[in-house]
Amino acid sequence: MIIPFLVVGIIIASTILVCSYRAIYGPGTFNRIVAANVIGTKAIVLLIVVGYIIERPEFIDIALMYAVIAFIGTIIIAKYAERGELCLR
Amino acid sequence: MLAACRFGGRATRGCDGEMTAMKKESMAFSIALTFCVMFAFWMLLSAWTVYLLEPYDLLKVSSRGILAALIVSFLTYEIFVPSRGENVLLKIRRLIPYIGWELWQIYLATIDVTKRVLGILPVDPRIIEFDTTLRSDFALVTFANSITLTPGTITIDIEPEKGRYIVHAIAKEPAESLTVDQTMQKKVGHVFMEE
Amino acid sequence: MLAIDLVATMFLAAGAFFMIIGTAGLLRFPDFYTRLHATGKCDTLGQILIIVGCMTYEGLSFITIKLIFVSAFYLLVGPTGTHALMKAAYASGLPVWRKGDKRM
Numbered sequence: 001m002i003i004p005f006l007v008v009g010i011i012i013a014s015t016i017l018v019c020s021y022r023a024i025y026g027p028g029t030f031n032r033i034v035a036a037n038v039i040g041t042k043a044i045v046l047l048i049v050v051g052y053i054i055e056r057p058e059f060i061d062i063a064l065m066y067a068v069i070a071f072i073g074t075i076i077i078a079k080y081a082e083r084g085e086l087c088l089r
Numbered sequence: 090m091l092a093a094c095r096f097g098g099r100a101t102r103g104c105d106g107e108m109t110a111m112k113k114e115s116m117a118f119s120i121a122l123t124f125c126v127m128f129a130f131w132m133l134l135s136a137w138t139v140y141l142l143e144p145y146d147l148l149k150v151s152s153r154g155i156l157a158a159l160i161v162s163f164l165t166y167e168i169f170v171p172s173r174g175e176n177v178l179l180k181i182r183r184l185i186p187y188i189g190w191e192l193w194q195i196y197l198a199t200i201d202v203t204k205r206v207l208g209i210l211p212v213d214p215r216i217i218e219f220d221t222t223l224r225s226d227f228a229l230v231t232f233a234n235s236i237t238l239t240p241g242t243i244t245i246d247i248e249p250e251k252g253r254y255i256v257h258a259i260a261k262e263p264a265e266s267l268t269v270d271q272t273m274q275k276k277v278g279h280v281f282m283e284e
Numbered sequence: 285m286l287a288i289d290l291v292a293t294m295f296l297a298a299g300a301f302f303m304i305i306g307t308a309g310l311l312r313f314p315d316f317y318t319r320l321h322a323t324g325k326c327d328t329l330g331q332i333l334i335i336v337g338c339m340t341y342e343g344l345s346f347i348t349i350k351l352i353f354v355s356a357f358y359l360l361v362g363p364t365g366t367h368a369l370m371k372a373a374y375a376s377g378l379p380v381w382r383k384g385d386k387r388m
Contacts, residue, residue, distance in 0.1 A: 133346075133349055134349075134350060134353075195325070195328065195329055195332075196329065198325045198329075199302055199305075199325055199326055199329040199330075202305070202306075202309060202321060202322055202325050202326055203302075203305050203326075205309075206305055206308055206309040206312060206313075206322065211383075212313065212314070212318060212383075213383045214315065214317060214318055214380065214381060214382070215382075216380060233367065234360075234363050234364070237324065237363035237366060237367055238325070238328075238363055241321075243317075243320065243321060243324065243366060243367065243370055244367050244370075245367075245370055245371055245374050246371055246374065246375075255374075257317050257370065257374075257380075259318060259321050
């Protein structure tokens with residue numbers, strides 16, 4: 001049962017590599033923000049799959065925390081890129 | 090979305106700097122409710138280590154959970170404010186079939202994007218605007234999330250006073266299913282009783 | 285292999301397929317707004333399918349409850365992040381691609 005998890009893990013890792021093309025060459029700021037968000041999403045799934053391959057269930061807690069932190073980071077960067085500042089004073 | 094941070098209704102302390110006061114007894118009720126929810130969440134996440142010990146050690150093991158839940162509930166008790174609106178139970182009971190319809194729409198949306206990536210259907214984007222009759226915060230946020238999960242459309246901006254939505258659509262058929270057919274406005278209006 | 289393992293493998297394969305389609309859309313679409321369409325929808329469903337596959341493999345235990353939390357959290361949060369990025373780009377004046385323009 002370890003072979004399907006290995007194949008899915010290799011597919012997701014190669015998808016992360018392909019997506020970094022848009023992070024390097026995307027014209028403008030916003031394409032790079034989207035590429036960083038997509039890499040963060042795929043990293044959550046990759047953490048869970050690696051947790052199944054090496055048979056340690058603690059990786060799911062790490063994936064949950066990283067999902068929360070990546071969401072907050074995306075919202076903060078989007079708010080900054082829209083206004084030029086974070087809070088109205 | 091900026092409308093979602095006002096879901097608690099009364100006490101917000103965001104970038105605007107204002108804070109309205111709460112009564113003493115509703116503050117105690119909010120702290121107790123938040124503590125119960127946070128402690129139940131901690132027990133669900135960490136309960137699989139409890140089976141290793143004897144049953145009378147339960148209080149000693151969950152002391153960390155009680156401490157953590159107390160700290161979190163004293164810092165963030167302002168979100169669970171009671172007496173939010175009328176007919177809350179009826180709205181929750183009508184919301185569950187709506188969530189089932191939403192999951193089916195996510196699947197249809199992904200099939201639609203697959204066809205556009207592979208080149209079977211054309212890509213012809215446009216921006217549309219329309220008005221609705223929804224006014225409360227929760228209804229506006231639910232409808233905007235549903236537009237994002239429907240095949241071919243993503244919400245750009247909303248105006249809460251007039252209920253106006255600005256939506257980016259990827260072709261002509263998804264745009265027309267929002268403005269001409271109006272299937273989703275009728276469903277959301279049925280759940281929230283068209284406010 | 286048992287029948288449960290076969291069902292879990294099918295869910296995992298479907299989830300991996302939709303993730304590949306999402307990344308192909310990120311490279312192929314001609315504009316920022318259409319790329320957000322591709323990633324915001326395909327990544328959400330691909331992640332949910334992979335996590336459902338892991339849940340079927342595990343059976344009923346406490347780890348299944350944690351996986352349900354991860355997938356429910358991402359189902360609520362993914363479209364919100366997509367909307368926030370699109371609103372920021374529209375408010376700062378990024379040009380929209382019509383049919384027949386150059387690729388940007």
